[in-house]
Amino acid sequence: SYELTQPPSVSVSPGQTASITCSGDKLGDKYVCWYQQKPGQSPVLVIYQDRKRPSGIPERFSGSNSGNTATLNISGTQAMDEADYYCQAWDSNTAGVFGGGTKLTVL
Amino acid sequence: QITLRESGPTLVKPTQTLTLTCTFSGFSLNTSGVAVGWIRQPPGKALEWLALIYWDGDNRYSPSLKSRLTITKDTSKNQIVLAMTDMDPVDTATYYCAHRLGVNSGYGHWGQGTRVTVSS
Numbered sequence: 001s002y003e004l005t006q007p008p009s010v011s012v013s014p015g016q017t018a019s020i021t022c023s024g025d026k027l028g029d030k031y032v033c034w035y036q037q038k039p040g041q042s043p044v045l046v047i048y049q050d051r052k053r054p055s056g057i058p059e060r061f062s063g064s065n066s067g068n069t070a071t072l073n074i075s076g077t078q079a080m081d082e083a084d085y086y087c088q089a090w091d092s093n094t095a096g097v098f099g100g101g102t103k104l105t106v107l
Numbered sequence: 108q109i110t111l112r113e114s115g116p117t118l119v120k121p122t123q124t125l126t127l128t129c130t131f132s133g134f135s136l137n138t139s140g141v142a143v144g145w146i147r148q149p150p151g152k153a154l155e156w157l158a159l160i161y162w163d164g165d166n167r168y169s170p171s172l173k174s175r176l177t178i179t180k181d182t183s184k185n186q187i188v189l190a191m192t193d194m195d196p197v198d199t200a201t202y203y204c205a206h207r208l209g210v211n212s213g214y215g216h217w218g219q220g221t222r223v224t225v226s227s
Contacts, residue, residue, distance in 0.1 A: 001170045033213030035154070042203060042220055043146075043154065048213035086154050090211045095167030096144065096156040 002091050004099035011105045018074040020102045022087030025068060030089045032070040034063060037101075038083045046085075047072060074104075082106045109133035111143075111204050111218035118224050119194050125223060129187040129204030133216075136162050136182045142207040144214060145178065145189045147200040155200075159207070160187060196225045 005023045012018035022032065032050050035043035045054050047063035050070065060075045070089075074081055087099040115127035127145070134141060144159040158178040160166045168176050177190040187204060201222050205214035 031211040035213070037154075042217040043214070044217075045208070045213040045215050048208060048215075049211060054208070054213075054215055088154075088156070088213065095159050096169075098146075098154040098156050101153040 002089070002097050004087055004089060004097055006085075006087060006099040006102045008100070009103045009105065011107050012074075012077045013107055014079060015076055018077045018081070018104055018106075020072045020074075020085050020087075020104065022070040022072070022089075022099050023068055024070075024089060027068050027070055027089060028066045030065075030091055032063070032065045033088050033090075034061075034072045035086045035088065036081075036083045037086065043086065077104075077106055079106050109206055109216040111206060111216060113202060113204050113218045113221035115202075115221055115223065117222060118226065120227050121195055121225060123194050125189075125191045125194050125198070127189045127191075127202055127204075127221065127223075129189070129218060131185050131187070131204075131206065134206060136180055136185070136187075138162055140209055143180075143187045144205050144207060145187075146203045146205060146214070147198075148203070148220075149197075149200040152200075157202075158189060194225045199223065199225045 034047040037043040046061045050065040051063045062073045086101045111131045141162040145157040160178045175192045201220040203220045204218045206216040208215040
């Protein structure tokens with residue numbers, strides 16, 4: 001079955017750019033979305049179709065996807081961005097798969 | 108405004124079948140392109156994709172759980188039902204239903220989740 005790999009944790013200083021990667025075989029051929037999840041809350045979609053932002057998501061969230069790696073960038077990171085982030089890919093055969101999640105710490 | 112709410116038992120015994128219901132509003136499952144899925148999250152662990160059902164009744168399942176899962180829809184009641192057979196303590200998790208924005212898009216709306224514990 002298809003697998004997505006994320007780093008377990010990423011740290012960033014306030015105001016800097018945080019980059020979270022998601023790796024998978026030929027991931028660039030699939031559509032990727034990203035979710036933010038804070039403790040005790042349901043996930044929130046922050047990026048879909050590789051780079052699109054849903055309504056209400058700040059412009060500091062951006063995404064890219066090429067080759068075997070998709071990346072979520074958060075520019076001007078704020079304390080409120082501290083959360084777990086999950087990538088998810090859509091595959092024509094298996095429909096959906098999530099990455100293992102990355103805990104973003106804003107130091 | 109799209110809302111989803113999961114309901115079902117909070118405790119099931121090993122080997123039993125879990126049946127969860129997702130009741131939604133703000134959209135119709137008769138609309139082309141609409142899809143609703145189930146996702147779960149064991150305590151302290153990652154999200155796991157389970158199943159998806161489309162407006163036309165087509166469905167997709169996680170390959171690792173396919174033999175245990177059945178997803179159905181009742182359009183008249185605005186409900187999606189997930190059945191998972193042969194429950195085990197490792198299936199203890201919060202189960203979410205979620206509405207997919209569109210083809211190859213993400214889940215833009217999620218329910219609050221329902222916690223299910225598997226224990227004898």
